Amino acid sequence: MKKSILLYRRLLIANWNALIEYRGDFITQIISSLVFSLNHIIIVLLLTSKVPSVYGWSRGELILLASTYNVFIGIFHTFISRNLDQIADDIYFGKLDYVLLKPIDSQLATVIWKINYISLIRVLFGLTLTVYLMGTLHIIITVPMIVVYFFVIITGVYMLYSFWLPFITLMIFNPRLSNIVIFLFNITNVARYPKEMYARLPLYIFVPLLPLALILTTPTKVLLQKFTFELGFLFFAVCIVLGLFARFIWKLSLRHYTSASS
Amino acid sequence: MHTYLQIIKGTIEEYTTYRVSFILWRVRLVVQLLVVYFMWWAILAGHQELFGYTQGAMLTYVLFSSFVRPFVMGTRTQEVGELIRSGNLSNYLVRPMRFLGFCASRDIADKLLNVIFAVSEIIVLYVLLRPQLFIQTSAVVILLSFVALVMGMVLFFYFSLLISYLGFWTPDVWAPRFLSFVFAEFFTGALFPLDILSAPLYLVSQSLPFYYFIYFPLKVYLGQLSSMAMLQGFLIGIVWTAGLWALERIAWSRGLRAYTAEGK
Numbered sequence A: 001m002k003k004s005i006l007l008y009r010r011l012l013i014a015n016w017n018a019l020i021e022y023r024g025d026f027i028t029q030i031i032s033s034l035v036f037s038l039n040h041i042i043i044v045l046l047l048t049s050k051v052p053s054v055y056g057w058s059r060g061e062l063i064l065l066a067s068t069y070n071v072f073i074g075i076f077h078t079f080i081s082r083n084l085d086q087i088a089d090d091i092y093f094g095k096l097d098y099v100l101l102k103p104i105d106s107q108l109a110t111v112i113w114k115i116n117y118i119s120l121i122r123v124l125f126g127l128t129l130t131v132y133l134m135g136t137l138h139i140i141i142t143v144p145m146i147v148v149y150f151f152v153i154i155t156g157v158y159m160l161y162s163f164w165l166p167f168i169t170l171m172i173f174n175p176r177l178s179n180i181v182i183f184l185f186n187i188t189n190v191a192r193y194p195k196e197m198y199a200r201l202p203l204y205i206f207v208p209l210l211p212l213a214l215i216l217t218t219p220t221k222v223l224l225q226k227f228t229f230e231l232g233f234l235f236f237a238v239c240i241v242l243g244l245f246a247r248f249i250w251k252l253s254l255r256h257y258t259s260a261s262s
Numbered sequence B: 001m002h003t004y005l006q007i008i009k010g011t012i013e014e015y016t017t018y019r020v021s022f023i024l025w026r027v028r029l030v031v032q033l034l035v036v037y038f039m040w041w042a043i044l045a046g047h048q049e050l051f052g053y054t055q056g057a058m059l060t061y062v063l064f065s066s067f068v069r070p071f072v073m074g075t076r077t078q079e080v081g082e083l084i085r086s087g088n089l090s091n092y093l094v095r096p097m098r099f100l101g102f103c104a105s106r107d108i109a110d111k112l113l114n115v116i117f118a119v120s121e122i123i124v125l126y127v128l129l130r131p132q133l134f135i136q137t138s139a140v141v142i143l144l145s146f147v148a149l150v151m152g153m154v155l156f157f158y159f160s161l162l163i164s165y166l167g168f169w170t171p172d173v174w175a176p177r178f179l180s181f182v183f184a185e186f187f188t189g190a191l192f193p194l195d196i197l198s199a200p201l202y203l204v205s206q207s208l209p210f211y212y213f214i215y216f217p218l219k220v221y222l223g224q225l226s227s228m229a230m231l232q233g234f235l236i237g238i239v240w241t242a243g244l245w246a247l248e249r250i251a252w253s254r255g256l257r258a259y260t261a262e263g264k
Helices: A002-020 A023-047 A059-092 A096-100 A117-136 A143-173 A180-192 A203-223 A229-254 B002-017 B019-044 B055-073 B078-086 B089-093 B099-129 B139-168 B174-187 B199-207 B215-222 B227-258
Strands: none
Touching: A002 A023, A002 A117, A023 A059, A023 A117, A023 B174, A059 A096, A059 A117, A059 A143, A059 A180, A059 A203, A143 A180, A143 A203, A143 A229, A180 A203, A180 B019, A203 A229, B002 B019, B002 B099, B019 B055, B019 B099, B055 B099, B055 B139, B055 B215, B078 B089, B078 B139, B089 B099, B099 B139, B139 B174, B139 B215, B139 B227, B199 B227, B215 B227
């Protein structure tokens, strides 16, 4: 355990050093992150300037959803997305062997190497805005609420990871899917909007998008004190099913993996 | 000319070689369109008119922007930054063709494919979703909107090239390109018509080149601009095009002097 902690500490330092190596690039990335955080908030403000509610969500609630998106996606991009992008590259170039040979679980090995510190800016921005909005919506923040909120966010991050991983593993069967990560980034944008917006879609479109529709709506409803047993059950049921499915697909795919040297 | 035609043909073949990747690309664009479509559908539900647009007019704008966007903003010029950084630009400098012509040919191929598939996707979505679409019947307006489209296309081409030319002076072009993408998302009118912005912000957007990428051609098509506004738009657009062309020429000649093929 101590060894793992020391190893992860070294990874954290190595990632930080890589980030600050080019100072100009570091500053531009910070600015880009801030601008991107603001972009969606401004769009929501603009679009709801003359509409009191959209699908039962008031303006304040939609902005709270947008700020939760910043927290959520910030955590996802900090710890997960760059690693999955790297795995896609490793599969394409046949370098996944180096990951598989490590003395740790192969699925865990897909998410520990890269840490994108810049995305923490989005997390900070999102949290600051969330606290501010809770004040304007006159909702009292309690410790149990914070605990449940972060628990649901982290579970949502795991759900999104489990949604992404089967797509990434498709590259083992077809290494030419070079734009799969960009595809996933775009699809993830679906999560920005309330679940109710997608309920009108045909079932064959709504069901695959359900995890994305849930990952943000659920933690936001925790904050709005509208978290119901049914929503919680659906959320955790989808998370467990997706997690097991992702694990199964990953293990199945590895049996078909042929590296560049094989 | 034959050289550039071959480049167009080769670029199209490049896209269609990896068919699954190509399909994923199109699915991604359709999903993006559907998200924006349903967002506006939800916002306008229960309202006769909002921001000066009926639901039909807004959904027409959204659907047609999915045609205009890839036509104007579909580009391969983002690869130029990587070519400069890796030193592979040298391979193209020694070839018996103009590098600008090469980039333009690649872009034409990209836009051709985009247009063909965007039209098919819009037809399929129209059959599935049945929105109230506005179809322009005036030949003059259609011609003017085509001219505005071409102007937007040329403007974006030079704009994107300029961002890529930053590679002559900085090792990473990603961040400036990403920033420009974020501004473009907001100020091109891809997500919403720019006239829903407040008056000062709308005025600012009119003076930026992004205004002429998507919003201006669409407004011309929808026939929602007065003759004066149209003339003003075309004049400012031409000024921007000429300005960006001149900047591109200067950046290219200075960039070549700074270019050291470091990656090689």
